[in-house]
Amino acid sequence: MASLYDELTGLPISAARFPDLSSLIIEHSPALDNSLPDGEKFGQLWETRWSGMKRLQLPFFSDLHAALLVKFMPNLEILSIIPAPGFEAGDEYPDSLSAATVIKLATQLHTLRHFEVRSMLRIKGKRPLNMAQQIYLALKKPPVAARPELKLFAVPCVHMDFCSVVRMLTYLPSVEQLEFQLPDQYAVPGNMSPEVRSVAHNLAGLEWAEEKRKFGEAFAVKPHPLQSIIVTGYHPDLHSAAVTEFLGLFPDLESLAFTAVSREDQDNIDQLAGVLTALNPDLNVSIV
Numbered sequence: 001m002a003s004l005y006d007e008l009t010g011l012p013i014s015a016a017r018f019p020d021l022s023s024l025i026i027e028h029s030p031a032l033d034n035s036l037p038d039g040e041k042f043g044q045l046w047e048t049r050w051s052g053m054k055r056l057q058l059p060f061f062s063d064l065h066a067a068l069l070v071k072f073m074p075n076l077e078i079l080s081i082i083p084a085p086g087f088e089a090g091d092e093y094p095d096s097l098s099a100a101t102v103i104k105l106a107t108q109l110h111t112l113r114h115f116e117v118r119s120m121l122r123i124k125g126k127r128p129l130n131m132a133q134q135i136y137l138a139l140k141k142p143p144v145a146a147r148p149e150l151k152l153f154a155v156p157c158v159h160m161d162f163c164s165v166v167r168m169l170t171y172l173p174s175v176e177q178l179e180f181q182l183p184d185q186y187a188v189p190g191n192m193s194p195e196v197r198s199v200a201h202n203l204a205g206l207e208w209a210e211e212k213r214k215f216g217e218a219f220a221v222k223p224h225p226l227q228s229i230i231v232t233g234y235h236p237d238l239h240s241a242a243v244t245e246f247l248g249l250f251p252d253l254e255s256l257a258f259t260a261v262s263r264e265d266q267d268n269i270d271q272l273a274g275v276l277t278a279l280n281p282d283l284n285v286s287i288v
């Protein structure tokens with residue numbers, strides 16, 4: 001098994017050797033041999049419990065790591081998956097990173113308050129129809145409990161429609177900062193039926209009305225505290241009425257920012273931002 005070594009001491013990084021370590025940042029390195037299964041890449045990192053570990057930053061992650069991290073780093077407050085530039089797609093890693101793993105980490109690490117995943121999800125083998133379906137399946141069995149500590153949930157490379165966002169935030173009742181990417185309008189395989197294709201391109205999702213009702217009931221007494229949203233990309237269904245309906249679920253929202261991924265997106269978002277500013281004068285709408 002490969003091991004990670006501390007640059008100063010030359011010792012393998014493990015809880016047994018560094019029991020008082022509270023913050024650990026692991027950056028991308030050629031030493032993380034891509035021929036190894038992801039579960040072995042981090043060597044002795046998850047052999048012993050890190051009771052005092054509060055912050056962890058990794059250059060990649062996989063489904064194989066999830067159970068190990070929850071078991072051996074249960075007291076994490078900050079978890080960041082930040083790949084090196086050019087490695088966001090994660091194609092060089094052999095194992096999957098699914099929506100189910102992202103949701104598991106967000107809802108099972110009970111002290112987590114800052115969670116960002118800036119890599120794309122990787123689905124090996126049979127590919128699910130779309131991201132909304134993945135998230136629906138991941139939440140089909142609801143989490144044991146909501147996680148009131150989580151304040152920042154940033155997944156700017158994960159494609160989610162409004163329905164998926166609302167479904168997730170129902171179990172993340174204290175998130176104040178949110179980042180996500182709109183569904184990929186070009187990602188629908190050509191062999192799908194017209195019914196599936198229309199669902200995949202529906203920004204509101206298949207069960208928007210039902211999820212909106214459940215969300216409204218969950219936060220009827222105390223509104224969801226979401227204050228800031230950063231949305232990556234553009235979608236043909238992204239019109240002012242749909243966005244305004246979505247934003248209406250979050251009365252404490254102060255800012256909405258869009259990040260364009262192409263010049264065409266930039267032009268479309270610029271027009272939309274102008275309309276949203278006129279419709280929501282108290283909301284700070286920007287393009288970053």
